[in-house]
Amino acid sequence: MGAPIVATVRTTCPYCGVGCGIRATPTADGALIEGDPEHVASRGRLCVKGSALGETLGLEGRLLSAGIRENGQLRSTTWEEALDKVASGFASIIAEHGPDAVAMYVSGQLLTEDYYVANKFMKGYVGSANIDTNSRLCMSSAVAGHKRAFGEDLVPGCYEDFEEADLVVLVGANMAWCHPTLFQRIAKAKEARPAMRIVAIDPRRTATCELADLHLPLKAGTDVWLFNGLLSYLARTGAADDEFVAAHTNSLEAALLEADRCDSIEFVARTCGVDPLQLVEFYEMFAATTKVVTAFSQGVNQSSSGTDKVNSIINCHLLTGRIGKPGMGPFSLTGQPNAMGGREVGGLANMLASHLELEQPLHREAVRGFWDAPRIADKPGLKAVDLFRAIEEGKVKAVWIMATNPVVSLPDADQVKRALQRCELVVVSDMSGDTDTATLGHVLLPALGWGEKDGTVTNSERCISRQRGFLPAPGEARSDWQAICQVAQRMGFQGFDYAGVHQIFDEHARLSGWRNEAGALPRAFRIDGLAGMDRPAYDALAPLQWPVAPAGAGTPRLFADGRFAHADGKARFIPTAPRAPIHAPSSEFPLALNTGRLRDQWHTMTRTGKSPRLAGHAPEPFVDLHPHDALLSGVREGELARVSSRWGAIVARVAHSGGIARGAAFVPIHWNGQTASDARVGAVVNPVVDPVSGEPEFKHTPVRVEPFGVAWHGFILSREELDLERIANWTRVRGAGFLRYELGGRDALSPERARELLGAAEDADWIEVEDRAEGMLRCALLVDGRLQACLFLSRRPDLPARTWLGGLFAQDELSSRDRATLLAGRAPLLGADPGPIVCSCFGVGRNTICKAIADHGLRDAAGVTACVRAGGNCGSCLPEIRQMLAAR
Numbered sequence: 001m002g003a004p005i006v007a008t009v010r011t012t013c014p015y016c017g018v019g020c021g022i023r024a025t026p027t028a029d030g031a032l033i034e035g036d037p038e039h040v041a042s043r044g045r046l047c048v049k050g051s052a053l054g055e056t057l058g059l060e061g062r063l064l065s066a067g068i069r070e071n072g073q074l075r076s077t078t079w080e081e082a083l084d085k086v087a088s089g090f091a092s093i094i095a096e097h098g099p100d101a102v103a104m105y106v107s108g109q110l111l112t113e114d115y116y117v118a119n120k121f122m123k124g125y126v127g128s129a130n131i132d133t134n135s136r137l138c139m140s141s142a143v144a145g146h147k148r149a150f151g152e153d154l155v156p157g158c159y160e161d162f163e164e165a166d167l168v169v170l171v172g173a174n175m176a177w178c179h180p181t182l183f184q185r186i187a188k189a190k191e192a193r194p195a196m197r198i199v200a201i202d203p204r205r206t207a208t209c210e211l212a213d214l215h216l217p218l219k220a221g222t223d224v225w226l227f228n229g230l231l232s233y234l235a236r237t238g239a240a241d242d243e244f245v246a247a248h249t250n251s252l253e254a255a256l257l258e259a260d261r262c263d264s265i266e267f268v269a270r271t272c273g274v275d276p277l278q279l280v281e282f283y284e285m286f287a288a289t290t291k292v293v294t295a296f297s298q299g300v301n302q303s304s305s306g307t308d309k310v311n312s313i314i315n316c317h318l319l320t321g322r323i324g325k326p327g328m329g330p331f332s333l334t335g336q337p338n339a340m341g342g343r344e345v346g347g348l349a350n351m352l353a354s355h356l357e358l359e360q361p362l363h364r365e366a367v368r369g370f371w372d373a374p375r376i377a378d379k380p381g382l383k384a385v386d387l388f389r390a391i392e393e394g395k396v397k398a399v400w401i402m403a404t405n406p407v408v409s410l411p412d413a414d415q416v417k418r419a420l421q422r423c424e425l426v427v428v429s430d431m432s433g434d435t436d437t438a439t440l441g442h443v444l445l446p447a448l449g450w451g452e453k454d455g456t457v458t459n460s461e462r463c464i465s466r467q468r469g470f471l472p473a474p475g476e477a478r479s480d481w482q483a484i485c486q487v488a489q490r491m492g493f494q495g496f497d498y499a500g501v502h503q504i505f506d507e508h509a510r511l512s513g514w515r516n517e518a519g520a521l522p523r524a525f526r527i528d529g530l531a532g533m534d535r536p537a538y539d540a541l542a543p544l545q546w547p548v549a550p551a552g553a554g555t556p557r558l559f560a561d562g563r564f565a566h567a568d569g570k571a572r573f574i575p576t577a578p579r580a581p582i583h584a585p586s587s588e589f590p591l592a593l594n595t596g597r598l599r600d601q602w603h604t605m606t607r608t609g610k611s612p613r614l615a616g617h618a619p620e621p622f623v624d625l626h627p628h629d630a631l632l633s634g635v636r637e638g639e640l641a642r643v644s645s646r647w648g649a650i651v652a653r654v655a656h657s658g659g660i661a662r663g664a665a666f667v668p669i670h671w672n673g674q675t676a677s678d679a680r681v682g683a684v685v686n687p688v689v690d691p692v693s694g695e696p697e698f699k700h701t702p703v704r705v706e707p708f709g710v711a712w713h714g715f716i717l718s719r720e721e722l723d724l725e726r727i728a729n730w731t732r733v734r735g736a737g738f739l740r741y742e743l744g745g746r747d748a749l750s751p752e753r754a755r756e757l758l759g760a761a762e763d764a765d766w767i768e769v770e771d772r773a774e775g776m777l778r779c780a781l782l783v784d785g786r787l788q789a790c791l792f793l794s795r796r797p798d799l800p801a802r803t804w805l806g807g808l809f810a811q812d813e814l815s816s817r818d819r820a821t822l823l824a825g826r827a828p829l830l831g832a833d834p835g836p837i838v839c840s841c842f843g844v845g846r847n848t849i850c851k852a853i854a855d856h857g858l859r860d861a862a863g864v865t866a867c868v869r870a871g872g873n874c875g876s877c878l879p880e881i882r883q884m885l886a887a888r
């Protein structure tokens, strides 16, 4: 249940793993959102997504009651009936086919308490480890790498290390867009200390590269060569910390033997496709700098050699002893707000709770005893990609999906769709009832969302922080932990009668101390200092970093004493033999498709998609190509292209950002079956996974790009949602008071059809111009003098900008002047089109910024902010403004 409404509540942002603190004050139509100056992770900063949270709290699209779908018909029902159906469905499948015939697929966006209960339910009571999470797609390579090197899944450092470092190496991490406030901390540190160096290692030239002193645009998938080369270089040039290596590590010889195959700069540079001089520059910089942080994210993890990439990086830090001290260490940037909490409770199919191991009989017995559980899973469950295969094969017959949208986010996503279509019982817990996954559910359970639910999350630097509710529970939505407990109780399981989240947290805290004394089952994850809190104490919990000492104090850094978590107390070097991605580009599929994130959207857009402020930055899905490859593929910038692989296809608009190398392509991950007819890129992505972690190779799929021919291009702005079933291609984002559809059509669209499409009655107030010879049609529908919808189409993608037209939807009655120029698509005296939005906070476009730079001879971002306000609020757009300044 949502907490009682109080004036201002301190909580945590529900998006990225930075975990910024928020002060939220409920208002009539949402909430006022401000940064919390006292939160240690962010000290008052928020990026554009966090700042726009207030716009995402409306109830439209929310699932407000439980639902049951039978013969394709969804009817709403009571929680009682829905829970009975889940419990009896699970119970009868388990009775007939055993516990491994059911599964849960959960998420790093659950709160720790939800996650803890889900894991206890499956592993301790159902008796199967078939519970996996979308963290498999995200952090599992980092988890596996940490375990191999340190003996436990531990992130050594903290955010302050980024500020104290003299060199920050960002590997496969577009921090400017994906971890913006932490990136701003780095930018500020560099401003204060210009000698600080930043190196970005990424095949694309991203906004992050603007801050970098050196960008190594390595060929996708070649990181292990690069870091093996570095290890060998460090050893050869005397940069090793021999004392540290001797006292605190094992197995250097084997790792070096492997790394020495990369002892030639020429060879590594050629393999990685980088300039040998730049490579040496990086190696020298790394060798000469003691305070180095190497931060990595999905360019490392999401690879068929992801775990080896992680270890090849850690090896370099172990050799130089640069770990566990201020300003240095390898740092895994986590993606989701509770990626870390999920790991603490053992959410992955091959883990047990509380950093204990599923495959160790002593660990299993300890957890079973602590839970007083009837059984305990005794073998690893299916990892995400395998799980959905097993569902399609009918081996897993019931799946409960919670807080994730696998029909969009898994690789080979059409396979996932098929699997769910064949599955006997699909239960979906979500805030939204019309996601691509929820539309395939047999039982829908309405979940509380951010602002309504209560619990804890853990960010990238192990900081446990409260998410607190400040809005009432909408409709019949409940917390996910309650839904799980209620199903568990119906299945006759004891141990699920919690009076509130604080009791779950308490159990989780106690488990971390269970047999955790030296000699028994020692592990670094320890928060038993937080056990025993009553509800008020839990509600008042201030952010702190685990491990938490018995006295209740947090720990910013691990390994300060050189002790690691392997039984001998030493860290391990891991030999990492480089491997190319499994599927290489071929003549049939000549380009390597890379997929990733945009600045202003979060994953499958179920929440950020509600904010008009966030829609302007990238209003359409696109495929970013090198102009040379576009030419070879016969596609042109601004036109539509089909991007296909052996697994599936999408349609997207061709773009040339200038940041893509030849032979590569990039498509953003956010569009889905609700927001586009054909842009769910997961359908194109190969289902190859890393052999150790099971993490998919999202960043490398061979594809072909070809023209997607249309007879006309167009757009519609409409207050109402439209049925565009018969249009060849469409995409949709939300503006302020309207929906913006971009269209590509094959069948001619007559004025009559246009009327039909926009829902104009016979006697509607309708304005229209048509130039048949030119293939041009423009029309608008007004209702009571108010603009209801407008449609513009043309043979070429030369349509007017959407900005001015979109603004007309704010008017309750169109002025006669606006009405007169409506179909021109722009105000007569308004001046130039502001261009695509760069600063979402103040709605400032690219053209406006470029013009200001030119007209006023502006030289830095501060000048741009002073002149046109852009960049003056959250700062998320500053890297792009700097890019524009640099381009002049």
Ligand SMILES: Nc1nc2c(c(=O)[nH]1)N[C@H]1C(S)=C(S)[C@@H](COP(=O)(O)OP(=O)(O)OC[C@H]3O[C@@H](n4cnc5c(=O)[nH]c(N)nc54)[C@H](O)[C@@H]3O)O[C@H]1N2
Pocket (backbone or CB within 6 Å): 016, 017, 049, 138, 171, 172, 173, 174, 175, 177, 178, 179, 201, 202, 203, 204, 206, 219, 220, 221, 222, 223, 297, 298, 299, 300, 303, 334, 335, 336, 594, 595, 596, 597, 598, 599, 600, 601, 602, 603, 699
């Ligand atoms: N705006 C926004 N922020 C987010 C999210 C979001 O949806 N939107 N999601 C959050 C989540 S869950 C996550 S996991 C993080 C992800 O954060 P990031 O990992 O920073 O984001 P990505 O865009 O997935 O990929 C990062 C970079 O890896 C590069 N890359 C691709 N292949 C290779 C390679 O072989 N080697 C190297 N070195 N680099 C490569 C890509 O070009 C890309 O620029 O972001 C979090 N933050």
Ligand SMILES: Nc1nc2c(c(=O)[nH]1)N[C@H]1C(S)=C(S)[C@@H](COP(=O)(O)OP(=O)(O)OC[C@H]3O[C@@H](n4cnc5c(=O)[nH]c(N)nc54)[C@H](O)[C@@H]3O)O[C@H]1N2
Pocket (backbone or CB within 6 Å): 107, 109, 110, 134, 135, 137, 138, 139, 298, 302, 335, 336, 402, 403, 404, 405, 406, 408, 409, 410, 411, 429, 430, 431, 432, 435, 447, 448, 449, 450, 453, 480, 595, 596, 597, 602, 603, 604, 605, 606, 607, 669, 681, 682, 685, 698
């Ligand atoms: N091609 C490609 N695919 C990728 C990636 C990539 O880089 N490339 N990245 C991968 C990564 S790193 C990640 S993390 C995944 C993310 O992929 P998903 O997890 O599938 O994406 P989300 O849109 O965040 O889905 C979260 C869902 O949970 C719902 N929700 C939000 N809060 C709650 C809650 O409290 N309770 C419940 N029950 N529901 C809630 C939201 O409405 C939404 O439907 O995508 C992965 N897929």
Ligand code: SF4
Pocket (backbone or CB within 6 Å): 013, 014, 015, 016, 017, 018, 019, 020, 042, 045, 046, 047, 048, 049, 050, 051, 178, 179, 180, 181, 182
């Ligand atoms: S950086 Fe942005 S998305 Fe990430 S936690 Fe902070 S406000 Fe939220």
Ligand SMILES: [Mo]
Pocket (backbone or CB within 6 Å): 137, 138, 139, 335, 336
């Ligand atoms: Mo992620």
